[in-house]
Amino acid sequence: xxxxxxxxxxxxxxxxxxxxxxxxxxxxxxxxxxxxxxxxxxxxxxxxxxxxxxxxxxxxxxxxxxxxxxxxxxxxxxxxxxxxxxxxxxxxxxxxxxxxxxxxxxxxxxxxxxxxxxxxxxxxxxxxxxxxxxxxxxxxxxxxxxxxxxxxxxxxxxxxxxxxxxxxxxxxxxxxxxxxxxxxxxxxxxxxxxxxxxxxxxxxxxxxxxxxxxxxxx
Amino acid sequence: xxxxxxxxxxxxxxxxxxxxxxxxxxxxxxxxxxxxxxxxxxxxxxxxxxxxxxxxxxxxxxxxxxxxxxxxxxxxxxxxxxxxxxxxxxxxxxxxxxxxxxxxxxxxxxxxxxxxxxxxxxxxxxxxxxxxxxxxxxxxxxxxxxxxxxxxxxxxxxxxxxxxxxxxxxxxxxxxxxxxxxxxxxxxxxxxxxxxxxxxxxxxxxxxxxxxxxxxxxxxxxxxxxxxxxxxxxxxxxxxxxxxxxxxxxxxxxxxxxxxxxxxxxxxxxxxxx
Numbered sequence: 001x002x003x004x005x006x007x008x009x010x011x012x013x014x015x016x017x018x019x020x021x022x023x024x025x026x027x028x029x030x031x032x033x034x035x036x037x038x039x040x041x042x043x044x045x046x047x048x049x050x051x052x053x054x055x056x057x058x059x060x061x062x063x064x065x066x067x068x069x070x071x072x073x074x075x076x077x078x079x080x081x082x083x084x085x086x087x088x089x090x091x092x093x094x095x096x097x098x099x100x101x102x103x104x105x106x107x108x109x110x111x112x113x114x115x116x117x118x119x120x121x122x123x124x125x126x127x128x129x130x131x132x133x134x135x136x137x138x139x140x141x142x143x144x145x146x147x148x149x150x151x152x153x154x155x156x157x158x159x160x161x162x163x164x165x166x167x168x169x170x171x172x173x174x175x176x177x178x179x180x181x182x183x184x185x186x187x188x189x190x191x192x193x194x195x196x197x198x199x200x201x202x203x204x205x206x207x208x209x210x211x212x213x214x215x216x217x218x
Numbered sequence: 219x220x221x222x223x224x225x226x227x228x229x230x231x232x233x234x235x236x237x238x239x240x241x242x243x244x245x246x247x248x249x250x251x252x253x254x255x256x257x258x259x260x261x262x263x264x265x266x267x268x269x270x271x272x273x274x275x276x277x278x279x280x281x282x283x284x285x286x287x288x289x290x291x292x293x294x295x296x297x298x299x300x301x302x303x304x305x306x307x308x309x310x311x312x313x314x315x316x317x318x319x320x321x322x323x324x325x326x327x328x329x330x331x332x333x334x335x336x337x338x339x340x341x342x343x344x345x346x347x348x349x350x351x352x353x354x355x356x357x358x359x360x361x362x363x364x365x366x367x368x369x370x371x372x373x374x375x376x377x378x379x380x381x382x383x384x385x386x387x388x389x390x391x392x393x394x395x396x397x398x399x400x401x402x403x404x405x406x407x408x409x410x411x412x413x414x415x416x417x418x419x420x421x422x423x424x425x426x427x428x429x430x431x432x433x434x435x436x437x438x439x440x441x442x443x444x445x446x447x448x449x450x451x452x453x454x455x456x457x458x459x460x461x462x463x464x465x466x467x468x469x470x471x472x473x474x475x476x477x478x479x480x481x482x483x484x485x486x487x488x489x490x491x492x
Contacts, residue, residue, distance in 0.1 A: 094369065
């Protein structure tokens with residue numbers, strides 16, 4: 001009984017949500033909307049669990065002075081600092097208002113730090129391009145040629161280099177062709193495969209065949 | 219070989235320095251390289267252009283500061299283009315780090331173009347729940363977002379009285395950096411609520427959108443800073459993306475040279491070893 005109840009509930013909820021995609025009548029739409037509201041609350045609760053997990057994992061490592069423990073103190077200190085500023089020193093629900101300390105920390109700490117982390121990618125890509133991108137096989141050669149055409153064809157210098165040539169062999173045209181046809185065919189194949197997989201897994205869960213999420217074997 | 223050995227052992231900080239110079243110098247001294255508008259970017263422009271004056275458009279800004287240099291220019295251009303056509307905007311965000319960025323764009327361009335908050339545009343702000351928020355939002359804007367970004371009940375905002383779901387809107391503009399983003403909006407909302415949709419995304423994510431572009435589920439696509447620059451050219455308002463394209467051109471060319479150089483060394487060494 002303890003195991004049957006979650007399976008039955010999963011089946012009812014799953015079928016209701018699927019039906020709501022096709023039947024807009026309130027008999028189906030209203031309960032589906034309520035379930036979606038619950039789903040939003042459950043996902044939001046995940047943030048609380050996530051924060052607790054960060055404290056637990058990094059807190060232990062920091063206290064035991066494991067590898068990179070100093071950075072874990074920085075992480076915990078920054079996270080706690082942002083929360084304290086947001087909860088207690090930024091006007092409650094108006095914490096994102098102009099001039100609030102939380103907004104200041106967002107604008108002048110969070111934004112530049114995130115942008116910096118992402119921009120470092122450019123430097124590492126350049127370094128990796130030199131050291132790691134080796135054409136060892138025919139497949140790698142095809143990949144390299146496609147990458148070079150797209151990289152140059154998607155920026156103005158590609159346009160400048162080939163604008164005197166017939167349009168069909170200009171770099172921007174070739175880059176767009178690669179994106180729209182060969183790349184698209186591969187992406188569509190992957191998407192269809194993934195979609196079929198999701199549908200099969202969903203059906204297995206709804207029908208109670210797949211129970212690994214309940215720590216049970218199928 | 220000796221030259222190849224020297225190059226291969228070069229301290230990577232020299233490569234970092236060259237990348238930095240190749241990015242900074244064109245930003246300071248623009249080369250103004252000619253820019254061609256690609257088909258997907260032209261379609262994005264035309265989809266916005268086709269929106270009737272006075273109608274309502276939903277704009278979802280699903281990104282955070284990491285992607286801001288790529289996505290903020292296209293968000294600004296889309297807002298400017300829509301406001302120029304007197305189209306009203308309902309904005310929302312599903313990434314926790316991004317709402318102040320979208321809010322800043324709406325207010326800056328709104329103030330510049332004499333638009334009034336609550337009447338001409340509304341920012342509903344952030345809702346946690348990721349993909350789960352999308353179908354709920356499609357069913358009812360006000361139920362999913364009872365308050366706007368600054369906590370004002372949406373019932374007090376005149377614009378929100380005119381549209382509570384996608385049936386009263388003319389277009390859905392999604393600017394996204396990943397999950398949840400365009401792919402999920404297509405899967406959860408576009409077909410189900412019969413929404414006309416365009417997308418702006420990071421260059422890394424853009425190839426993911428192409429199948430939806432070709433099927434007509436997404437009407438137009440701006441891919442990365444290049445897409446943003448093409449859109450700026452289309453609306454005849456050059457901005458930060460146009461400025462950034464020279465820097466991106468030089469950085470891309472440098473990476474191409476590095477790939478070719480790295481492989482030239484690799485092949486010469488392989489031949490010597492035989």
